[in-house]
Amino acid sequence: MNQDTQGPGSDTQTQHDQHGRWPKAESVEDFRRNLATVHGRIAAACERAGRDPASVRLLPVSKTVEEARIRLAYAAGCRYLGENKLQEVSRKWDAMADLTDLKWSVIGHLQTNKAKLVARYAAEFQALDSLRVAEALDRRLQAEGRALDVFVQVNTSGEASKYGLHPDETAAFLRQMPSFPALRVRGLMTLAVFSAEAARVRECFILLRSLRDRLRQDCPAGIGLDDLSMGMSGDYEIAIEEGATVVRVGQAIFGARNTPDSYYWPTDPGADSAA
Numbered sequence: 001m002n003q004d005t006q007g008p009g010s011d012t013q014t015q016h017d018q019h020g021r022w023p024k025a026e027s028v029e030d031f032r033r034n035l036a037t038v039h040g041r042i043a044a045a046c047e048r049a050g051r052d053p054a055s056v057r058l059l060p061v062s063k064t065v066e067e068a069r070i071r072l073a074y075a076a077g078c079r080y081l082g083e084n085k086l087q088e089v090s091r092k093w094d095a096m097a098d099l100t101d102l103k104w105s106v107i108g109h110l111q112t113n114k115a116k117l118v119a120r121y122a123a124e125f126q127a128l129d130s131l132r133v134a135e136a137l138d139r140r141l142q143a144e145g146r147a148l149d150v151f152v153q154v155n156t157s158g159e160a161s162k163y164g165l166h167p168d169e170t171a172a173f174l175r176q177m178p179s180f181p182a183l184r185v186r187g188l189m190t191l192a193v194f195s196a197e198a199a200r201v202r203e204c205f206i207l208l209r210s211l212r213d214r215l216r217q218d219c220p221a222g223i224g225l226d227d228l229s230m231g232m233s234g235d236y237e238i239a240i241e242e243g244a245t246v247v248r249v250g251q252a253i254f255g256a257r258n259t260p261d262s263y264y265w266p267t268d269p270g271a272d273s274a275a
């Protein structure tokens, strides 16, 4: 792993120029090919960083993708899918309840009134960013008699449009986590700045990793910080070079989305929404 931007992977560029041009997967074969391509790039990034490819989990992100194509991805071997919005994924939970070994990771901001759904149906929640949500989730999980793997989301880009704790608040937040026994904290999650400048993107990932390394030194018992969920279609290779253990990849597997990113991450007024 690189200690700074001069490391062996420092030439790796973002793939943000692919934006809107990822080919749409419309058959099981298409999915197999796209998954193989992404796995190949993950392996190459691991090689550059001197890491074992088995230390990186690929989480395919199926938001905006309709049921029929999700079933093709399932047929191609996907058993774990990421979704950003509760309204959308709860419809999918109903429609695809027959796929009993398909697990769902909720990777987007959660409102407390939706905590019950996550507690009941999700296998993982990656966007924990407030004590209110932690409390609501923990209460609902206890009622369901289950525990949930969670990631604490940190805002590493400093953009007001991105969710997540300020890096400086994270230590205090983690100290509260033992009060929520149904939440199994696995690590930290972030979204990098959407920029074609690889160095700026890389800074976000370095920040999350160094924050994790620091927090690990006096982490409360039972709180795991092994995992770093960072990197998406445009930047997962850089994220892996900087220590990602989970990459959340949508468009490079499913194809370009029609929904603009501003739907998920409202841009600041006047900011360039094309990012």
Ligand SMILES: *Cc1c(COP(=O)(O)O)cnc(C)c1O
Pocket (backbone or CB within 6 Å): 061, 063, 084, 107, 108, 191, 231, 232, 233, 234, 248, 249, 250, 251, 252, 264
């Ligand atoms: C949509 C989304 C991703 C994946 O983005 P792609 O550009 O489709 O790879 C990753 N993380 C979060 C939180 C998302 O909402």
